[in-house]
Amino acid sequence: MEIKVVMGQRLLRANEEVAQKVRERLARSACLMVNLISSPGAGKTTLLEATLKRLKDRWRIGVIEGDVYTVRDAARIAHLEVPVVQINTAGVCHLNASMVTKALEELGEGPFDLIFVENVGNLVCPAEFDLGEDAKVALLSVTEGVDKPAKYPLVFEQAQLVLITKGDLIPYLEFDLGEVEKDVHRLNPEVPIIVTSAKTGEGLEAWCQWLEERLRQKKEAASVTA
Amino acid sequence: MHELSIVQSMMELIQESAAANRVRRVTKVKLVVGQLTLAQPDLLQFAFATLKPDTIFEEAVLEIEERPLVMRCRQCGETFEPEYIQYACPSCGGRCEVVSGKELYVDFYEGDTEEEEHGDKSGDGATAASCQ
Numbered sequence: 638m639e640i641k642v643v644m645g646q647r648l649l650r651a652n653e654e655v656a657q658k659v660r661e662r663l664a665r666s667a668c669l670m671v672n673l674i675s676s677p678g679a680g681k682t683t684l685l686e687a688t689l690k691r692l693k694d695r696w697r698i699g700v701i702e703g704d705v706y707t708v709r710d711a712a713r714i715a716h717l718e719v720p721v722v723q724i725n726t727a728g729v730c731h732l733n734a735s736m737v738t739k740a741l742e743e744l745g746e747g748p749f750d751l752i753f754v755e756n757v758g759n760l761v762c763p764a765e766f767d768l769g770e771d772a773k774v775a776l777l778s779v780t781e782g783v784d785k786p787a788k789y790p791l792v793f794e795q796a797q798l799v800l801i802t803k804g805d806l807i808p809y810l811e812f813d814l815g816e817v818e819k820d821v822h823r824l825n826p827e828v829p830i831i832v833t834s835a836k837t838g839e840g841l842e843a844w845c846q847w848l849e850e851r852l853r854q855k856k857e858a859a860s861v862t863a
Numbered sequence: 864m865h866e867l868s869i870v871q872s873m874m875e876l877i878q879e880s881a882a883a884n885r886v887r888r889v890t891k892v893k894l895v896v897g898q899l900t901l902a903q904p905d906l907l908q909f910a911f912a913t914l915k916p917d918t919i920f921e922e923a924v925l926e927i928e929e930r931p932l933v934m935r936c937r938q939c940g941e942t943f944e945p946e947y948i949q950y951a952c953p954s955c956g957g958r959c960e961v962v963s964g965k966e967l968y969v970d971f972y973e974g975d976t977e978e979e980e981h982g983d984k985s986g987d988g989a990t991a992a993s994c995q
Contacts, residue, residue: 638976642884644969648872648894731865761901762865765967790948791899824948826958 652766655734659741659769663752667859669852670752672768674792675776676785677758680802680835682710684776684844685753687835689717691845696750696852701740703732703757710755720744731762734769751852760789772797772851779803779812786820794824798831798847805834866902869967870910874920877972881919886974889923897930897966899948904929919974932964 647653663670673681685700692698700721702710711723722740724732737754744752754770756763764773775796777785780803786793793799799821807814818830829847833840873894881889896902904927911925934949935942938957950959 638978639890639973640884640886640976641971641973642880642886643971644876644880646876646968648869648876648967648969651872651875729868731868733868762868765865765900766868787947789901791901794948823950826950 652734655738656767656769659734659738664859666748667856668749668752669855670754670770672754672756672770672773673776674756674763674773675758676760676781679776679778681755681776682713683835684802685755686713686717687841689719691841693719697747699744699747699749699752701737701754703755705757726757730757730759731766732756732768733766737768760792764791764795774798774800776800776802779806779810783813783816786824790824793821796828798829800844801832803834804832804839805837866906867910869902870907870914873969874914876969881974885977887977889920889972889974891924891973893926893970895928895930895966895968895970897964898932899964900967930963930966933962934959935962
C-alpha cells in the first residue's frame with residue numbers, strides 16, 4: 638500500500654536537542670562556552686594562544702580544538718599548560734553538538750569557568766550547527782579581503798562578536814575597515830567589532846574584557862537560579 | 864560539505880517515522896531548503912545518492928524545493944527579496960525581519976507499507992499519517 642507521510646520537522650533537530658543538553662550542563666556549572674568560527678588560516682589558534690596567556694591565571698579555562706585532521710592545534714595549546722581536547726572530524730567540515738558532548742566528557746569536570754571551542758576552519762557549515770555555546774565569535778583576517786561578510790552572511794549574522802584579526806597588516810593592504818563594518822552591520826546591526834592583532838597585542842584587552850563581562854553575567858545568572 | 868550531515872539527519876528522521884508507520888520502502892522524499900542555509904541542491908542530491916544504497920531509500924527520488932530569501936519591514940510592512948540579508952528597509956529605512964529563507968525540513972515522504980497479513984488491499988492511496 639502506498640502512503641504519504643507529512644513531516645515538517647527541522648532537519649537539524651537532533652543536533653539542536655543535543656546542543657540544548659550541553660547548554661543546560663554549562664548553565665549548571667556556570668561555565669561560559671565560546672565558539673570561534675573563521676575560514677582556515679584566519680588566526681583562530683594564534684589569537685587563542687594570545688588570549689590564554691592573558692587569562693589563564695585568572696580563570697579556569699579548557700579548550701576544545703576541532704580539525705579535520707592532525708593534533709597540531711591541540712599541541713600548541715597544550716604548550717601553554719591549558720587542558721585541551723582535540724576532535725578530529727575525519728572529513729567532516731564542522732563540529733556538531735555530539736562531538737562537543739564527547740569532548741566535554743574527555744575534558745573532565747574541571748571545574749571550568751570558560752571553554753573555548755575552536756571550530757573547523759570554514760565559514761559556511763559551522764554556522765548551521767548549534768553546539769550549545771553561549772556565543773559564536775566570528776573571526777575575519779584582513780588578508781582575506783573585505784567581501785567575506787557579504788559572501789558568507791550566516792556566520793556574521795549569528796555572531797555575538799566579530800574580531801578582525803592580523804590588524805597589524807592593515808597598513809600594507811587595501812583593507813577598507815569601514816566597508817567591512819558596514820557589511821557586517823547590515824547583517825547584524827548591534828554586533829560589536831574589535832580589530833585585533835595577536836602579534837602587537839592590539840585589541841586583545843577589549844576582547845578579554847568582552848569575555849570577562851560575559852563570564853560575570855553567566856556567573857550571576859547561575860547564582861540567581863541556584 | 865554540510866550537505867552530508869543534512870542528508871544523514873533527513874534519512875534518520877524518516878527512518879524513525881517509516882518504522883512507526885510500517886513503511887518498508889520509501890519512493891519519494893520532498894525536502895524544503897531555504898537560500899540562507901547555503902545547502903546546495905546538487906550536493907544534497909549527491910549525498911543522497913551516496914548514502915541510499917542498501918537502505919529503505921534505495922529507489923527513492925529526492926525532490927528539493929528551494930525557498931528564496933524574503934524579508935519584511937516591521938514598520939511599513941513592505942516585503943522584498945534581497946540578494947543578501949538586509950535589515951534596513953529599502954522603502955522607509957525601518958528594521959526588517961527574515962520571513963523566509965531559513966527553512967530546512969522534510970515536507971513529506973511517500974512509500975510502500977508492509978502488506979497486511981489478512982490481505983486487505985482496499986487502501987487506495989488516500990492514507991495520510993502525520994507524525995508530528
